[in-house]
Amino acid sequence: MSVDWSTSDVAGDDVPAVDLTTVDVTGVDLTADLGPNLQLPNPLMTASGCAANGKELHRFGDVAQLGAFVTKSVKRDPQSGRGTPRMAETPSGMLNSIGLQGPGIDAFVEHDLPWLKSVGARAIVSIAGASSGEFAEVARRLVAAPDFDAVAAIEVNISCPNVANRGLVFACDPASSTGVLRLVAPEVPSGIPLLAKLTPDVTDIVPIAEAALAGGAHGLTMINTLLGIHIDTERMRPHLFGTTGGLSGPAIRPVAVRAIWQVHAAMRAGRIPAAPIVGVGGVRTGQDALELTLAGASAIQVGTAIFNDPSAPWRVARELRDLLGQRGIPRYRDLVGAAHQN
Amino acid sequence: MSVDWSTSDVAGDDVPAVDLTTVDVTGVDLTADLGPNLQLPNPLMTASGCAANGKELHRFGDVAQLGAFVTKSVKRDPQSGRGTPRMAETPSGMLNSIGLQGPGIDAFVEHDLPWLKSVGARAIVSIAGASSGEFAEVARRLVAAPDFDAVAAIEVNISCPNVANRGLVFACDPASSTGVLRLVAPEVPSGIPLLAKLTPDVTDIVPIAEAALAGGAHGLTMINTLLGIHIDTERMRPHLFGTTGGLSGPAIRPVAVRAIWQVHAAMRAGRIPAAPIVGVGGVRTGQDALELTLAGASAIQVGTAIFNDPSAPWRVARELRDLLGQRGIPRYRDLVGAAHQN
Amino acid sequence: MTGRDTGVCQATARVAGNAPAAAYRHLTLDAPGIAQLAQPGQFVALTVGGPTSALLLRRSFSIHRVDPAAGTVEIVVSDAGPGTAWITRLDDGESVDIVGPLGRGFTLPDAPGAAVLIGGGYGSAPMFWLANVLRENGFAIHHVLGAASADRLFGAELADPADELIVTTDDGSQGERGWVSDPLPGLLERTGAKAVYACGPMGMLRAVTEIATAHGARAEVAVEEAMACGIGVCMTCVLPVVGADGVTRMSRSCVDGPIFDATTVRWDAVAGGRVAVPADCLGAPR
Amino acid sequence: MTGRDTGVCQATARVAGNAPAAAYRHLTLDAPGIAQLAQPGQFVALTVGGPTSALLLRRSFSIHRVDPAAGTVEIVVSDAGPGTAWITRLDDGESVDIVGPLGRGFTLPDAPGAAVLIGGGYGSAPMFWLANVLRENGFAIHHVLGAASADRLFGAELADPADELIVTTDDGSQGERGWVSDPLPGLLERTGAKAVYACGPMGMLRAVTEIATAHGARAEVAVEEAMACGIGVCMTCVLPVVGADGVTRMSRSCVDGPIFDATTVRWDAVAGGRVAVPADCLGAPR
Ligand SMILES: Cc1cc2nc3c(=O)[nH]c(=O)nc-3n(C[C@H](O)[C@H](O)[C@H](O)COP(=O)(O)OP(=O)(O)OC[C@H]3O[C@@H](n4cnc5c(N)ncnc54)[C@H](O)[C@@H]3O)c2cc1C
Ligand SMILES: Cc1cc2nc3c(=O)[nH]c(=O)nc-3n(C[C@H](O)[C@H](O)[C@H](O)COP(=O)(O)OP(=O)(O)OC[C@H]3O[C@@H](n4cnc5c(N)ncnc54)[C@H](O)[C@@H]3O)c2cc1C
Ligand SMILES: Cc1cc2nc3c(=O)[nH]c(=O)nc-3n(C[C@H](O)[C@H](O)[C@H](O)COP(=O)(O)O)c2cc1C
Numbered sequence A, B: 001m002s003v004d005w006s007t008s009d010v011a012g013d014d015v016p017a018v019d020l021t022t023v024d025v026t027g028v029d030l031t032a033d034l035g036p037n038l039q040l041p042n043p044l045m046t047a048s049g050c051a052a053n054g055k056e057l058h059r060f061g062d063v064a065q066l067g068a069f070v071t072k073s074v075k076r077d078p079q080s081g082r083g084t085p086r087m088a089e090t091p092s093g094m095l096n097s098i099g100l101q102g103p104g105i106d107a108f109v110e111h112d113l114p115w116l117k118s119v120g121a122r123a124i125v126s127i128a129g130a131s132s133g134e135f136a137e138v139a140r141r142l143v144a145a146p147d148f149d150a151v152a153a154i155e156v157n158i159s160c161p162n163v164a165n166r167g168l169v170f171a172c173d174p175a176s177s178t179g180v181l182r183l184v185a186p187e188v189p190s191g192i193p194l195l196a197k198l199t200p201d202v203t204d205i206v207p208i209a210e211a212a213l214a215g216g217a218h219g220l221t222m223i224n225t226l227l228g229i230h231i232d233t234e235r236m237r238p239h240l241f242g243t244t245g246g247l248s249g250p251a252i253r254p255v256a257v258r259a260i261w262q263v264h265a266a267m268r269a270g271r272i273p274a275a276p277i278v279g280v281g282g283v284r285t286g287q288d289a290l291e292l293t294l295a296g297a298s299a300i301q302v303g304t305a306i307f308n309d310p311s312a313p314w315r316v317a318r319e320l321r322d323l324l325g326q327r328g329i330p331r332y333r334d335l336v337g338a339a340h341q342n
Numbered sequence C, D: 001m002t003g004r005d006t007g008v009c010q011a012t013a014r015v016a017g018n019a020p021a022a023a024y025r026h027l028t029l030d031a032p033g034i035a036q037l038a039q040p041g042q043f044v045a046l047t048v049g050g051p052t053s054a055l056l057l058r059r060s061f062s063i064h065r066v067d068p069a070a071g072t073v074e075i076v077v078s079d080a081g082p083g084t085a086w087i088t089r090l091d092d093g094e095s096v097d098i099v100g101p102l103g104r105g106f107t108l109p110d111a112p113g114a115a116v117l118i119g120g121g122y123g124s125a126p127m128f129w130l131a132n133v134l135r136e137n138g139f140a141i142h143h144v145l146g147a148a149s150a151d152r153l154f155g156a157e158l159a160d161p162a163d164e165l166i167v168t169t170d171d172g173s174q175g176e177r178g179w180v181s182d183p184l185p186g187l188l189e190r191t192g193a194k195a196v197y198a199c200g201p202m203g204m205l206r207a208v209t210e211i212a213t214a215h216g217a218r219a220e221v222a223v224e225e226a227m228a229c230g231i232g233v234c235m236t237c238v239l240p241v242v243g244a245d246g247v248t249r250m251s252r253s254c255v256d257g258p259i260f261d262a263t264t265v266r267w268d269a270v271a272g273g274r275v276a277v278p279a280d281c282l283g284a285p286r
């Protein structure tokens, strides 16, 4: 039983180019400005949990060519995640209920981070926890990693349940949001930006954004999925093993644009401190990326669209650049929040 | 200039049957049970604002054959609504920003209600206001109408902005929700159920449901639209004249199912008083209606799907009946919340 | 499903033809119920992409002409975005859900005379059918067809030889260089026409309205507002229109239009792709 | 777009054939990159409905066979829902976005002998190609094809005349009445086969696993878990699988499978269309 015919092993360095440089006849400057410590060659990132930790997607494009690669949220210990079904397709979207399956921070640091470094990716490591203490612990072990120099930023996924608060999602409560960031920030060297990832499932997202920034976040990632349920009408029970799931994909794009708009507007008006926003939610094309940018995002993540098109992050970057080129817009970063002026 | 070739005037009584009775070989009992004062021959209703006040849709099916006809939310005075564009198509959904355009309660009572009565419709009148006082005033004038006997229930659309509370939507705040219902309830004769219509744009919908019931609502309609924005990437400004709009259509169905599920679960667990739920959000087919029912809805409204198919409310009723017939399920009302048992 | 009673049909129409016409596609649809009911100026609304489509809303198209005997309805479609892209690619024999006829058509003046019919781009689609009806009622027809360039002109060859035909293009690639509104003052003076009909972009309709009014002619214009439902139930397609009582209301262009008496439209509220609510509109926010 | 380097291609494939095959459609797709790389047991993932589709996720299909010279990939598709409905209606010359080959294929035993290949419904699609490879490597092939009824059987006529072929149907409309697992014990005893390959529903795979194990044979099974991505990035397609270290992990069937050594799958966790996380699984909730 030793002959393995499979050829689906992931590639090493010999990666086919979905090359962002070869097609550049536009002269557009795609540099993304996410504050003094996070300047990226282009604004396109993967969304956490939609690209695993890089190896698999690297078969479809060079992850080092992305503005940044955002990893699957990692907790302290290994996580099995939930039973299946873990997903349901919904109109122009999907529900997922993975349960943050992952190897735990130690295995991540041992296997995944070195690989990301080896291919030259700018890694944004997404961390999660069931308590603010766990977040801090994950950050501490990450910072201690030999390959920590591959980490461009840390995304703090506070859109996950807080066991100490009846499972209420941290980012549903300003105090919990501040609390997580307050414990994480001291663990992380200055120069490494912290991005707080927010849920749209709140009555008002602006105070949550404010609370995360008050706790020490340098920027915000918006939005995580919306809580949803799909019922299996044949079996007359919830389709997902975990009952509820997170709604993502183009279906939710108007909600993402709205959340980004509201927070960026509050920043422009000086109601909350200014900070860069990373936009995510339903981006499938360069035009979608432009829409989130005009609403106030300084960089863009592509999630569910990857499942439809594994080369989506690179394609979106190209489409965005070509769109700007056609319109004679020289610099991407000039467009951030531009729709607030018109 | 007197010859008008137009034939698009709405019909009188001579309505073509999208007949719910003629095809009934299934023997399924579709009766919807919304409490002692609201028993309907079938669970299908129009959603407020998606069927105007009946005349126009009556060209595509007999509104008297629907479980109930829900009117566009009416305020005290005539409302011009907002400028245009008032809509944007989004993936599997749309944004609308009508601004509750309407004739005001007096004109409604003079023209629309008599028409609904004349065709034999069971009218559920949706009322709105910028203050709880306005809600009460609208209810008072409605109750005083000569044709009030055509009103089967009143839907109190508390998912609209409260001027006294910085424009915060009433249903975003438990106290405001209770407040509106407290003022409306005494205006309305007992025997006329009050349905409070909730927004999903809250951190936790259960306390809002509880607050509306505490104020005197007899049932809940869930959900209104989600707040969204679409940016016109050509003109680099918000596409809608009113900037924000309400997201509706199949895209939001998983959110509607989740909201209904949460509130029904809280009722089953005795955490809040039991009351009927009218489900709305993304219903396009009989299977969708079944999904909301299994989550806990005792009746179903069809909104945006009407724009795709003007005969959708009748078609969905037929599809639902046929689905039950095929599966040998004799009574629709037995399925309400059934997914909570499996 | 519905018949004469209600003046409107919903049907699954078979595509009986899809031919190029300038930069557009000329589609022929089997929809006998609609073919029998329709009048010039009315429109139809088509679904896009079948049951698994992410595009939920119908697309509206002026009826180019109908053949009640053959049971066909014809439309002229510009590939302007994802919905029209799908529609323009429909093959013969495929089917599409159609609702119509919708809206109010053009009205006929009481007394015959000269009539000027103006179409911008595919806006000329309904004008040849209208011309036929006017001609049958004793009118002398003067067509003005305009477009940005020759390839965006529709139907110059469809004008009856008995009618006058003036063509303009912005770039001069066919006919006179300039806008459709340029030849209008001279034409109105020369013909003494008191009836003007126009279909095309808002800017053109406004210019036509001003010129017609200045020459004592009555204009009817076909407006093209974004419509979510097309049947009068959603209130997205509104325009401020002055009523017989002098009061401005936000009127639905799908049921109160798309044909409006040009002077009743509050052109002052239209600007830059948006329409504001005039301050004196009934129920305007205070 | 990608080549041999990464072992996987994404391509726009032209449909070169779409023929009925029992209750299924047999599609031939022009995808030379995939045709060159694929091995039996691997699968491809197709998009559904074009750019305006509301169906975002790809649909996965076992590769029936490839022709590297012709550059074609063949699949057998059952019309089971909206996505497969669209795919089964693809016409010759239309195109579809395809990714593949995906997953790990079947593995070849070290020493030749008898091999039993079991396919339930369209699950037999990959088995004839596998049979060819096994035969070339000196194996004697015994096919068992089963289905609910004759119309759901696929490929009985594709078995090589040199191979044994047993057919079962639940209703007896073709072959022996009963399940595919019924003839298995006798067959294993008679042939002494130590290699079993199976593709079909979960219940069947579990039964095959138990019978094979009881007869000292090693079985490889092709599982069919719902997949959002098919390429290993989403973690939706998992199954509890025991590793070489004896530890159970939730393994991705799209990259660690879809072919698994049958005894490593935790069948005890599979019930009623759901798969639970075994309490002893790595990282199971406490
Ligand atoms: C009464 C009426 C008659 C029309 N007659 C014709 C005709 O004869 N031939 C023709 O080619 N087109 C006609 N149009 C315009 C046609 O409906 C739009 O071009 C089409 O809806 C665009 O859809 P899309 O998906 O291709 O573009 P998109 O821009 O992607 O459409 C997005 C959304 O905006 C709406 N929309 C976009 N452009 C327009 C527009 N110009 N008018 C109204 N809604 C728009 C769409 O309906 C859709 O809901 C008419 C429109 C109306 C209202
Ligand atoms: C590795 C693998 C190989 C497969 N090989 C074949 C094959 O050779 N021939 C064939 O006809 N089918 C095969 N299938 C099943 C096929 O992918 C599903 O029937 C199809 O996805 C159903 O899509 P739908 O839109 O028609 O149905 P729907 O039920 O509407 O699909 C809804 C969602 O559930 C998923 N889903 C539904 N049923 C299945 C299923 N049985 N397996 C996986 N996902 C499902 C869909 O992908 C989609 O995301 C295979 C599946 C996998 C995972
Ligand atoms: C399968 C799946 C898994 C996800 N896992 C994570 C995760 O681990 N951490 C996180 O912050 N977000 C996670 N998300 C949310 C995405 O990062 C993103 O915020 C969301 O899906 C909206 O973007 P999209 O519409 O582009 O997918 C996940 C989403 C999906 C679909």
Ligand SMILES: Cc1cc2nc3c(=O)[nH]c(=O)nc-3n(C[C@H](O)[C@H](O)[C@H](O)COP(=O)(O)O)c2cc1C
Residues within 6 Å of the ligand: B047, B048, B049, B050, B072, B073, B096, B098, B100, B126, B157, B197, B223, B224, B225, B246, B247, B248, B249, B250, B252, B280, B281, B282, B283, B301, B302, B303, B304, B305, C234, C235
């Ligand atoms: C154009 C439009 C107008 C609406 N107007 C109202 C309204 O006046 N009052 C109200 O309670 N809900 C209104 N709604 C919300 C619907 O009643 C419904 O709650 C929502 O659209 C979700 O259902 P759907 O997905 O079936 O459309 C409106 C929705 C649309 C699309």
Ligand code: FES
Residues within 6 Å of the ligand: C226, C227, C228, C229, C230, C231, C232, C233, C234, C235, C236, C237, C238, C252, C253, C254, C255
């Ligand atoms: S398009 Fe809906 S009212 Fe006119």
Ligand code: FES
Residues within 6 Å of the ligand: D226, D227, D228, D229, D230, D231, D232, D233, D234, D235, D236, D237, D238, D252, D253, D254, D255
């Ligand atoms: S399907 Fe996404 S990881 Fe397997």
